[in-house]
Amino acid sequence: xxxxxxxxxxxxxxxxxxxxxxxxxxxxxxxxxxxxxxxxxxxxxxxxxxxxxxxxxxxxxxxxxxxxxxxxxxxxxxxxxxxxxxxxxxxxxxxxxxxxxxxxxxxxxxxxxxxxxxxxxxxxxxxxxxxxxxxxxxxxxxxxxxxxxxxxxxxxxxxxxxxxxxxxxxxxxxxxxxxxxxxxxxxxxxxxxxxxxxxxxxxxxxxxxxxxxxxxxxxxxxxxxxxxxxxxxxxx
Amino acid sequence: xxxxxxxxxxxxxxxxxxxxxxxxxxxxxxxxxxxxxxxxxxxxxxxxxxxxxxxxxxxxxxxxxxxxxxxxxxxxxxxxxxxxxxxxxxxxxxxxxxxxxxxxxxxxxxxxxxxxxxxxxxxxxxxxxxxxxxxxxxxxxxxxxxxxxxxxxxxxxxxxxxxxxxxxxxxxxxxxxxxxxxxxxxxxxxxxxxxxxxxxxxxxxxxxxxxxxxxxxxxxxxxxxxxxxxxxxxxx
DNA sequence: ACCTGAACACCGTTCAAGT
DNA sequence: ACCTGAACACCGTTCAAGT
Numbered sequence: 001x002x003x004x005x006x007x008x009x010x011x012x013x014x015x016x017x018x019x020x021x022x023x024x025x026x027x028x029x030x031x032x033x034x035x036x037x038x039x040x041x042x043x044x045x046x047x048x049x050x051x052x053x054x055x056x057x058x059x060x061x062x063x064x065x066x067x068x069x070x071x072x073x074x075x076x077x078x079x080x081x082x083x084x085x086x087x088x089x090x091x092x093x094x095x096x097x098x099x100x101x102x103x104x105x106x107x108x109x110x111x112x113x114x115x116x117x118x119x120x121x122x123x124x125x126x127x128x129x130x131x132x133x134x135x136x137x138x139x140x141x142x143x144x145x146x147x148x149x150x151x152x153x154x155x156x157x158x159x160x161x162x163x164x165x166x167x168x169x170x171x172x173x174x175x176x177x178x179x180x181x182x183x184x185x186x187x188x189x190x191x192x193x194x195x196x197x198x199x200x201x202x203x204x205x206x207x208x209x210x211x212x213x214x215x216x217x218x219x220x221x222x223x224x225x226x227x228x229x230x231x232x233x234x235x236x
Numbered sequence: 237x238x239x240x241x242x243x244x245x246x247x248x249x250x251x252x253x254x255x256x257x258x259x260x261x262x263x264x265x266x267x268x269x270x271x272x273x274x275x276x277x278x279x280x281x282x283x284x285x286x287x288x289x290x291x292x293x294x295x296x297x298x299x300x301x302x303x304x305x306x307x308x309x310x311x312x313x314x315x316x317x318x319x320x321x322x323x324x325x326x327x328x329x330x331x332x333x334x335x336x337x338x339x340x341x342x343x344x345x346x347x348x349x350x351x352x353x354x355x356x357x358x359x360x361x362x363x364x365x366x367x368x369x370x371x372x373x374x375x376x377x378x379x380x381x382x383x384x385x386x387x388x389x390x391x392x393x394x395x396x397x398x399x400x401x402x403x404x405x406x407x408x409x410x411x412x413x414x415x416x417x418x419x420x421x422x423x424x425x426x427x428x429x430x431x432x433x434x435x436x437x438x439x440x441x442x443x444x445x446x447x448x449x450x451x452x453x454x455x456x457x458x459x460x461x462x463x464x465x466x467x468x469x470x471x472x
Numbered sequence: 473a474c475c476t477g478a479a480c481a482c483c484g485t486t487c488a489a490g491t
Numbered sequence: 492a493c494c495t496g497a498a499c500a501c502c503g504t505t506c507a508a509g510t
């Protein structure tokens with residue numbers, strides 16, 4: 001069968017061919033903006049990069065939140081889900097560290113990840129991989145289901161807090177000053193701990209916290225399920 | 237000495253006397269707006285409530301972030317720092333639960349608390365109280381300093397995620413649907429855990445996570461301080 | 473000197489009007 | 492039918508001009 005004739009593309013003023021719009025192209029362009037310099041990826045800036053107006057984006061996404069969720073899931077495709085060295089504990093730490101690094105490069109998305117949980121295939125694959133590692137460690141599946149939430153929340157919140165901060169920058173200068181100025185009379189324990197509150201570098205503290213969560217999980221079974229069923233209960 | 241004569245206040249159109257502006261009045265008004273219905277406390281809405289224009293607020297606060305930090309610290313004055321029943325573990329859980337409840341009533345502030353750490357007296361008092369309880373539990377102070385961050389981050393992030401959600405509302409409907417639809421072939425562990433991922437009610441899950449963090453802390457000493465000093469080091 | 477109206481440079485979202 | 496220019500209803504912040 002002869003291919004149907006297509007209209008020849010109208011050459012718009014000889015500009016370098018602009019990509020046709022689609023969910024994929026929009027998300028890819030948004031991630032490129034987000035990863036490089038751009039302070040905040042707004043619908044208007046994104047539309048500008050795509051050489052159109054903001055209204056056009058509403059053909060593909062219901063609102064800004066849905067776009068953010070799509071960006072987030074696309075980003076999660078870069079997480080290393082199956083490291084090949086170490087026991088289950090070490091591999092769990094590596095997967096979570098990879099997740100954190102990926103978010104780190106996209107400050108805006110890291111913040112969004114705390115509020116709008118993604119539901120795309122890459123997020124599901126991440127949860128599945130974490131559950132698998134916890135099962136390998138012998139954790140009952142009901143416990144593992146809750147622990148995954150804890151691990152991801154720790155990683156996400158840490159990325160969101162620190163993302164986009166200049167590496168050399170003094171973070172929380174006001175808090176540091178306040179702690180340094182805290183009178184030992186009013187705040188005895190704070191004054192005693194002042195030297196340690198801000199110690200350690202980010203990755204070391206994060207890795208320690210993952211191991212702490214794993215140890216805690218092994219030592220802390222879920223409460224008896226008596227109250228559990230509720231409306232949240234089973235799927236279906 | 238005779239008191240200096242004051243100008244009589246000009247009665248502005250017989251309106252009920254409007255409070256003179258000050259940091260305290262502004263913060264109190266903002267918290268009232270935040271706690272009651274008001275979707276989002278913006279500088280313009282706040283200025284409206286104070287019967288002035290947004291520019292006036294800049295006389296008292298450098299920017300919106302500084303106002304938020306002041307609101308947050310004022311709010312933390314309501315946290316019950318010293319419960320009178322239970323051992324140190326139970327009291328620690330009670331303080332953290334109180335902190336979470338206070339944030340819950342102010343969705344916007346809960347979100348802000350994740351990014352701009354407050355540095356006011358009420359925040360310092362909270363950290364001091366948590367350090368005291370951890371010391372009572374026998375945790376070395378260097379460990380306790382890091383653990384406090386973990387406990388507060390868990391509480392803050394949970395409040396931020398859930399704050400403002402209608403109690404009856406189905407949260408994360410997209411994620412729940414995606415999990416329910418997940419094929420056991422592609423996501424075997426996710427499919428197996430589907431029934432448990434969303435189980436339990438909020439407070440029970442939160443309380444369990446606090447105990448998990450405490451158990452983890454007791455079982456997970458900080459890494460050797462070899463790398464610690466850095467630029468973050470001691471407070472002199 | 474202290475305060476603020478009005479302007480500036482942005483937002484997300486909607487919808488009537490184009491092709 | 493699909494797309495979008497222009498308008499709408501907002502933002503935080505600045506600054507010249509008032510008292």
